Amino acid sequence: MPFPHPILIVGAGPVGLSLALALARAGIPAEVFEADAELNTQIRASTFHPKTLEMFQEWGVADAIIRHGYKVHRLQYWERSPRRLIADFDYGCIAADTPYPYRLQCPQHIATRILKPAVEANATGKVHMGHQLLDFVDCGAYVTARFATANGLVERRGSYIIGADGTHSVVRKQLGIGFQGKTYEDRFLLIGSDLKTSDLLPGAAQVCYIFDPQEWVIILNLPDIVRVVFRMTDNENEETALREDNLRMRIRRFFGETPPYTIKAIQLYRVHQRVADTFRMGRAVLVGDAAHNNNPSGGMGMNSGIHDAANLADKLQRMYNGEPDGLLDEYARERRQYAIESVQLYTDRQYTHMVMRAGEEREHRNKMLFDAANDPVKARAYMLRASMLEDRI
Numbered sequence: 001m002p003f004p005h006p007i008l009i010v011g012a013g014p015v016g017l018s019l020a021l022a023l024a025r026a027g028i029p030a031e032v033f034e035a036d037a038e039l040n041t042q043i044r045a046s047t048f049h050p051k052t053l054e055m056f057q058e059w060g061v062a063d064a065i066i067r068h069g070y071k072v073h074r075l076q077y078w079e080r081s082p083r084r085l086i087a088d089f090d091y092g093c094i095a096a097d098t099p100y101p102y103r104l105q106c107p108q109h110i111a112t113r114i115l116k117p118a119v120e121a122n123a124t125g126k127v128h129m130g131h132q133l134l135d136f137v138d139c140g141a142y143v144t145a146r147f148a149t150a151n152g153l154v155e156r157r158g159s160y161i162i163g164a165d166g167t168h169s170v171v172r173k174q175l176g177i178g179f180q181g182k183t184y185e186d187r188f189l190l191i192g193s194d195l196k197t198s199d200l201l202p203g204a205a206q207v208c209y210i211f212d213p214q215e216w217v218i219i220l221n222l223p224d225i226v227r228v229v230f231r232m233t234d235n236e237n238e239e240t241a242l243r244e245d246n247l248r249m250r251i252r253r254f255f256g257e258t259p260p261y262t263i264k265a266i267q268l269y270r271v272h273q274r275v276a277d278t279f280r281m282g283r284a285v286l287v288g289d290a291a292h293n294n295n296p297s298g299g300m301g302m303n304s305g306i307h308d309a310a311n312l313a314d315k316l317q318r319m320y321n322g323e324p325d326g327l328l329d330e331y332a333r334e335r336r337q338y339a340i341e342s343v344q345l346y347t348d349r350q351y352t353h354m355v356m357r358a359g360e361e362r363e364h365r366n367k368m369l370f371d372a373a374n375d376p377v378k379a380r381a382y383m384l385r386a387s388m389l390e391d392r393i
């Protein structure tokens, strides 16, 4: 039976907006409530994997997002010292598996600015900015939620409430759902600039992971900026490290002398690996960062959140057409299992590769990656996994 009230979605990040779009396109009333007055502009995720692009295609936004991004056709792994290319994967090896055999680098805040109007273009989709969820009550047959706005308190009734409200989720906290895991010791220092990395590192692809036990480096080229991410250990002083002369020294230490360049962005962040004890409690459901956090090596955090949204939208649509509410338990089970057994394993292993120290382990890693890149069958399997399409192997 159709829901008597809209689905209330808390948070207009990429995950909340994706869910709202999928629901609104299916004719299901979905309302997003975002605490901030404007969509976030922070430098955050930038990698969209092929599976996510397939979902965007289904929701009618793939072409617009692809137009704003950079198509990356090769993925490389390097050793920093001595500097050498270990493995060079070509996305062409999965061309028969997906219409999007590449990885798109596009800032998250550009994608959300395409998703929001797409939600609002549907009669059943609404986005309310400047609405901060304070609390909610699960009344059994529906939920009521209270939001703080510039014009005072607003109360809304919904059939379900979806916590797409990020790592510090109010929905998750109010339900008292545990969020166990670990915080990595290293911090990630991102320096955005107009450097031409392919000139400075001959043979380098647009996305490179450069292994080193002391200071690994990740290079991600986006349309108008290159992000170079460095490992920053816990014992480095933040204020000193962020001084412009020290940022430039870090760049020089890695690339050598460079032509003049402009630093356009700096971001220092901590990385966590956590999973909520459950993704569903009564009429409340968690998606995206509210449900799971992982190491960004491999670019799977935002992507897996958008895949949560697609899975949940499918279940809600089936419930809207008469199937039982138990489908939400299936959602919770499937996506929690995927977060633990797939995303966390993969991203943690990627991270371990970046800092691998011992000679024998290191040689084994390099051989495994070299062999995978140079054998068509293994390369296809590797790239399907890296593209979150492991179910097609």
Ligand SMILES: Cc1cc2nc3c(=O)[nH]c(=O)nc-3n(C[C@H](O)[C@H](O)[C@H](O)COP(=O)(O)OP(=O)(O)OC[C@H]3O[C@@H](n4cnc5c(N)ncnc54)[C@H](O)[C@@H]3O)c2cc1C
Pocket (backbone or CB within 6 Å): 010, 011, 012, 013, 014, 015, 016, 033, 034, 035, 036, 040, 043, 044, 045, 046, 047, 108, 131, 132, 133, 134, 164, 165, 166, 167, 169, 170, 267, 269, 287, 288, 289, 290, 296, 298, 299, 300, 301, 302, 303, 305
């Ligand atoms: C610095 C940084 C770099 C990152 N880099 C990568 C990367 O390279 N690759 C990758 O895959 N991932 C990366 N991530 C993670 C990625 O950005 C997240 O996985 C993604 O943003 C999750 O989307 P989300 O919609 O679940 O949550 P968010 O994007 O956090 O959105 C949550 C929204 O909820 C709103 N909100 C919060 N509380 C309330 C409330 N009480 N009421 C109403 N609204 C509320 C917030 O304002 C926000 O807009 C990075 C994250 C950070 C911080």
